[in-house]
Amino acid sequence: MRASLAAASVLLLAGCSVSVPRPVTTTAPPPAPAVTSAPAPEKTGRAPRQSFDVDTRQLRLSRGTDRPLPVTIWYPDAGAGRFPVILFSHGxxxxxxxxxxxxxxxxxxxxxxxxxxxxxxSRGAERVNALDVINQPADATYVLSEVLKLDRRAGDVLRGRLATDRLAAAGHSAGGITTIGLFSVARDERLDAGVVLAGSALGVGLGFTGPPAPLLFVHGELDSVVSYASGKAAYDRVPWPKAFLTLPDGDHGQSLLREGNGAFDVVADSTLDFWRWSLYGDTDAKRRLPEDAGASGLGRLEDQLG
Known part of the structure; x- marks a missing residue:
């Protein structure tokens, strides 16, 4: 474990935000034996076809006196019914x-x-400690529990609007490590699906456990912060339905997550259809995934979703 954490600190201290990545060489975990995929419970339904206006709000949370966790929430500002909830972790x-x-x-x-x-x-933290990423899966689970309470809070704008049985986690870079932790060493069994953007399992391990949950990995082959090989190694160990979206010209964040380039559109469309399928049960969205990934020639999809 100490060796893993040391490797994680080298990786993370290189900087894995969207805006300021710095090159670092990382070592991928050793190859693992093949794992037989288990089927994930199928949800059935249809994702909304309309596009909603989006509102944001801030929620002030704290997991103890030394772990303040302010939360930004993006949500559809209108519409009947309940919406699935995705916990997102930054780099x-x-x-x-x-x-x-x-x-x-x-x-x-x-x-x-x-x-x-x-x-x-986070940027602006009084002191940045890369190794604190190992505490973030517990933070994420706490935040998710607190957000779900809003569904029952009298007078809250999200009262009665959260699909508390359709939950997922996603994250970029260090947030991708946090996300993998939620499906492994700190498994949150409420989670139905996950998306890992330019992440790896350094610091949290490859012991995926708990109920089957489909996972989508997205990684650029030119990523000089979190190596493509380390992301692929984590993906290879996932024992559930899974897919890996490769961006041959993708780096760690600029081309992956910034608007105004084709790679962003590939990532945005692919991840959205993955959510529509894994959280709403929309089979049409699942069928669109290969086209989302490859239509522009900027990505290729390895699909083991079943």
Whole structure:
């Protein structure tokens, strides 16, 4: 474990926010034996076809006196019914606002996104401690529990609007590590699906456990911060339905998550259809995934979703 944490610190201290990545060489975990995929419970339904206007709000949370966790929530501002909830984790020296274009894209399609600002890995933190990422899966679980309480809070704008049985986690870079932790060492068994953007399992391990949950990995082959090989190694160990979206010309964040380039559109469309399928049970969205990934020639999809 100490060796893993040391490797994680080297990786994370290189900087894994969207805006300021710095090159670092990382070592992928050793190859693992093949794991037989288990089927995930199928949800059935249809994702909303309309596009919603999106509102945001702030929620002030704290998991103890030394772990403040302010949360930004993006949500559809109108519409009947309940919306699935996605917990999103930012990268090192990042903040939720860095990912606003992607998170607004998801919310406009009928999802509620809750994005905490982590106390020791965010931009503007009094002291940045890369190793604190190992505490973030517990933070994420706490935040998700608190956000779900809004569904029952009298007078709250989200009262009666959260699909509390349709939950997911996603994250970029250090947030991708946090997300993998939620499906492994700190498994939150409420989660139905996950998306890992330019992440790896360094620091949290590859012991995926708990109920089957489909996972989508997205990684650029030119990523010089979190190596493509380390992301693929984590993906290879997932024992559930899974897919891996490769961006041959993708780096760690600029081409992956910034609007105004084709790679952003590939990531936005692919992840959205993955959510529509995994959280709403929309089979049409699942069928669109290969086209989302490859239509522009900017991505290729390895599909083991079943």
């Amino acid at each position: 090192l020296t990042g903040r939720p606002s860095d990912y606003a274009p992607l998170l607004e894209h998801w919310a406009s399609a009928g999802f509620v996104i809750a994005a905490p600002t982590y106390p020791y890995t």
